[in-house]
Amino acid sequence: MKPTPFSVFRCPYCASRRGVIAIDCEAIQALADSPLRSTGPGQKAVIPSHDIDVSAGSLGQPFVVFGACDRPLKASKQTLCPHLIGLLIDIDVFHATQRGEIGEPAASLCASWDHPWLLKQDPDEELRPFLWTEVGEEPGDTFTPRNRWYLAPLRQVISQRRSRSQIVVSGTAIVAIEPVAFLREVRREFNREKARYAASS
Numbered sequence: 503m504k505p506t507p508f509s510v511f512r513c514p515y516c517a518s519r520r521g522v523i524a525i526d527c528e529a530i531q532a533l534a535d536s537p538l539r540s541t542g543p544g545q546k547a548v549i550p551s552h553d554i555d556v557s558a559g560s561l562g563q564p565f566v567v568f569g570a571c572d573r574p575l576k577a578s579k580q581t582l583c584p585h586l587i588g589l590l591i592d593i594d595v596f597h598a599t600q601r602g603e604i605g606e607p608a609a610s611l612c613a614s615w616d617h618p619w620l621l622k623q624d625p626d627e628e629l630r631p632f633l634w635t636e637v638g639e640e641p642g643d644t645f646t647p648r649n650r651w652y653l654a655p656l657r658q659v660i661s662q663r664r665s666r667s668q669i670v671v672s673g674t675a676i677v678a679i680e681p682v683a684f685l686r687e688v689r690r691e692f693n694r695e696k697a698r699y700a701a702s703s
């Protein structure tokens with residue numbers, strides 16, 4: 503059986519599988535089992551931690567797969583969903599002990615992606631915290647944008663029976679029908695908020 507990427511997010515605005523973000527459990531498991539982790543008697547386990555920068559041109563990493571859920575895709579065949587604004591994804595691999603307990607992660611991965619508009623227009627990274635924490639639809643959120651958008655918490659626990667381990671995925675994905683219009687709207691509100699704060703202090 504061929505390895506299957508495990509889907510962790512599907513964009514509601516993409517009709518095709520283009521909007522799928524998946525993880526490759528085999529590649530992640532291989533990382534957790536890699537010789538980096540080998541420990542001698544009395545030595546502490548080494549936890550390899552990988553930061554994946556999935557910005558344009560670096561889709562080639564094997565762990566996070568864009569645009570497929572039913573079969574592995576080569577990096578050259580992968581496409582980012584055109585609605586994606588931001589992605590934060592944490593992946594931890596836990597090995598079960600003899601007694602079935604879950605201890606410290608055997609491997610951790612961290613991947614992030616920001617829309618090119620943000621990289622260019624938000625060099626000081628002041629808009630991004632506003633976007634991640636103040637924008638929403640709950641009472642108490644500072645701002646509810648008019649442009650249609652969707653924020654999804656990512657949460658999956660994948661049991662790997664063969665290797666007696668668990669892959670735990672957490673994170674957040676933000677998509678919008680018109681990413682740049684949405685981001686401009688958020689920017690205008692952020693600027694208003696900043697001006698209000700400056701006037702009151």
Ligand SMILES: [Zn+2]
Pocket residue numbers: 513514515516520521583584585586677
């Ligand atoms: Zn999409």
